[in-house]
Amino acid sequence: SQELEQSPQSLIVQEGKNLTINCTSSKTLYGLYWYKQKYGEGLIFLMMLQKGGEEKSHEKITAKLDEKKQQSSLHITASQPSHAGIYLCGADSDGDTGRRALTFGSGTRLQVQP
Amino acid sequence: ETGVTQSPTHLIKTRGQQVTLRCSSQSGHNTVSWYQQALGQGPQFIFQYYREEENGRGNFPPRFSGLQFPNYSSELNVNALELDDSALYLCASSSPGAWRETQYFGPGTRLLVL
Numbered sequence: 001s002q003e004l005e006q007s008p009q010s011l012i013v014q015e016g017k018n019l020t021i022n023c024t025s026s027k028t029l030y031g032l033y034w035y036k037q038k039y040g041e042g043l044i045f046l047m048m049l050q051k052g053g054e055e056k057s058h059e060k061i062t063a064k065l066d067e068k069k070q071q072s073s074l075h076i077t078a079s080q081p082s083h084a085g086i087y088l089c090g091a092d093s094d095g096d097t098g099r100r101a102l103t104f105g106s107g108t109r110l111q112v113q114p
Numbered sequence: 115e116t117g118v119t120q121s122p123t124h125l126i127k128t129r130g131q132q133v134t135l136r137c138s139s140q141s142g143h144n145t146v147s148w149y150q151q152a153l154g155q156g157p158q159f160i161f162q163y164y165r166e167e168e169n170g171r172g173n174f175p176p177r178f179s180g181l182q183f184p185n186y187s188s189e190l191n192v193n194a195l196e197l198d199d200s201a202l203y204l205c206a207s208s209s210p211g212a213w214r215e216t217q218y219f220g221p222g223t224r225l226l227v228l
Contacts, residue, residue, distance in 0.1 A: 004156075033216065042118075042204060043157070043219040088156055101147060101170050102206075102217060104156030 002027040006105035014113050018077050021108045023089030025070040031092040032072045034063050036085050079112045116141050118207050118220035126226045127195050135190045135223045137205030146188040149204040157204055163188055200227045
């Protein structure tokens with residue numbers, strides 16, 4: 001079965017600093033999703049990446065997919081306290097059948113200090 | 115457009131009891147997936163319903179069962195509750211037809227088993 005490893009597990013940064021979160025898969029990535037979760041709440045969709053080399057941005061968050069390395073990175077520029085939360089990567093665990101089950105990493109906990 | 119809703123928000127049960135959790139999918143979505151998220155972990159796929167039929171199941175015992183109704187809302191039932199069933203239960207819906215369509219999550223139901 002597919003496993004996703006996220007690094008770092010937790011991160012504390014000063015407001016205004018840049019940061020990167022990585023997600024590495026044990027198998028080929030067919031679709032990679034990034035979600036944000038406030039503690040104990042539901043997941044908020046950020047971005048989906050499908051193709052190798054694909055890069056997407058939303059406000060100050062950029063995500064990239066490196067298909068060869070089976071890895072995705074999430075980069076936040078000029079972090080703000082509103083960026084604090086748990087970032088989760090999820091991948092389609094059934095590459096060809098279209099069953100939309102997601103396998104998730106264990107998350108990266110981000111704190112942004114004012 | 116109405117997002118994914120779940121009820122109840124919190125629930126306390128005792129070991130051996132049964133529980134039913136409910137989910138209303140986002141307007142226009144006919145696929146509902148259920149996930150269990152233990153504290154400090156990423157969500158784990160329980161099962162998925164598509165057009166009222168189970169369309170894939172994760173590594174969960176048969177005492178976890180579900181239903182999907184003609185309006186695409188869904189229920190998760192757990193029988194013979196165990197202490198380890200304490201978790202945040204998340205429901206996600208996705209739209210029909212599209213390959214690798216994004217799953218949108220509800221706010222979750224936090225279940226505590228004593």
